[in-house]
Amino acid sequence: MNRQRGSAEEPSLAELARRLLAVDTCGWAPEIVTALSDALGWARGGTADRPVLVTGRSLGDARLRPVGSYEKRYADGESYVELAVPVATPAPDAPAQAAAFRAAREELTSALGRPSVMGSHGDMGPFYDSGPLWGAPFVRWRGSPDILELRAGKTGPELVRQPTGPAENWFWRQGHGEEHALSGFFGSNRDPANAGLGFPGGWRARSWETVSRSLGDFLGALPAEAVALGVGFGMMPFYGRTGEGAPLLFDVTCGDRLSIGCFAPDGVDAASLGWGTVAEHAATASVWRDDDPVWRVDVGGPGEPKGRALAEMLVATARAAGVSEPAGLTVGGEAEYVDGYHVTYYGLGLPTG
Template sequence: MNEQRGSTEQPLAEAPITDRPALPDLARRLLAVDTGGWRPDVVEALSRGLGWEQGGSADRPVLVTGHSSGDARLRPVGTYEQRYVGGESYVELSVPVATAAPDAAAQAAAFRAAREELTSALGRPSVLGSHGDMGPFYDSGPLWGAPFVRWRGMPDTLELRAGKSGPELVLQPTDPAENWFWRQGSGEEHAISGYFGSSNDPVNAGLGFPGGWRARSWETVTRSLGDFLETLPAEAVALGIGFGMPFYGRTSEGAPLLFDVTCDSDGLSIGCFVPDGVDAAALGWGTVAEHPGTASVWRDDDPVWRVHAGGPGEPKGRALAEMLVATARAVGVGEPTGLIVGGEAEYVDAYHVRFYGLGLPTG
């Protein structure tokens, strides 16, 4: 089995960042603005503090930045936000900071370039992860992936988030965003998607974590695992981290290692460990000869069965998930709760990561 992956920082093609103020300067200006408790006069305060003009309408206010990447958008408290706020009239200000081609590789590179620039200026983010298919306050994210990094603070938090056309810098009141996330821990299937990683940074003191949910059918596992695997290479590149995830299968013989999922800047590879008598080839698995991209991950014969699913935008998540579920059932895993994510998978670089969107137990 491969060793736990950490940082995947390697040179990439330069991301297509368009004209705008230097990101560190923009980030500091956002953090320095008096948001006034995010109450009605916040629009005037923000526009005055940033030197931008007010625009849009009452229900869709914008601040006209003059940048080619787009104007900043304020999100007023509406039906979906009301129960999570404590007097605020707005829950975020989103500033597009780059545009890129719509393909996953270009979007991931643009996000990574912005993240590296901000990290150099602000330090390591205290929180990172993926919003999955359900962003804050039930917003939908881009199909290529939904990575985010966050510099948590009080009363406001700064987040770099994947937007529809490129990365966006988001200033938000901390309490409503965290209240929304915490309340998603209802236990219902797909209540929370994506994954959430936090560091031991003192700024994370008091950070709450919602309860997870458990898949109740193999179809649910197939969907959640497919969604996760399809975007993982792009998100690994964007976040600059690598994933090393063992999966164990509980059978009448115990809970041996079944899969080893590894993903970094070289792409997504999955190794399979099945007992004699299981026809792995018939289930869709190949060898190193058929998947030479796995040679840098494992030795030639351990594991014998493997696939290399490719880099950003290349994995076929549903097909991969169907293969993993079929394999788990073929070796005798009788129910979804018998597919277990190894606890070591939760330690990624300097972060403790909770894989909420999988709906699988960890042990």
């Protein structure tokens, strides 16, 4: 059950965001606990290693994250790296979680303007925290010295205020090139707030097993994350570099449902690899014409795609088409532009061009 915000006793989400932004965080030094509790009218609670602010809200208490062993190398004298406030408690299934996140995002966007950053944390959130299985979308209003982020938490969306330096330092320093160094995707727009924003280097998959895992994670969560973020991946082409060039192999399209088209070259038995036609996947008729591409699948909305099985089908098709190594499977540059954001697909581990 999704408990509602905005009762007579509780501020709306928009008002909560404004109050969080108005607090002087004292440089995220120890004094922040007093500053936050006094400014927000909340009480201090929890323990030294698990501090909370007792909000009295029906949605639960706010969590402070102290600088510990995982956070220390990325912090610059701060004692805390974030305050997370739960804003909804939807049912645990992907459609309910995505809808709750989208509702919160829309309310915050109306109040604060368009987020300057959006994306997915994938399976590895800031400071190596794990995210929910259904997807890990986030939107962010970047500022200095602090960031306000709406994040998919383990039980529902959370409003997170955090110092800009540690969060971005962590992200930057994951660009060390090892497999799975970063997950998810990251998109930024031309908002002046993004001046000076740094982007880490990516990593490259070294085996087809790695591609199957990374592509499976991406595809499995994509419909839920697209719904939550309110964006559509209108054309995300994958090209396959072979001895005869780099033809288009796949077209990934995702809004509230995920559809994938396959441009199998002559000699590849697409049907035996699991591809169907419009007759078998009627929902794809609204995405492509009846005969272009001939081969396609519709794999459903939030929570429905079987990501690993899909990824293995794409990998098998690419290899049958003559792509000999993971570096030969390329994400088209068209995929980098999503609803006004320039997006980098860090979690795929595939080249873009």
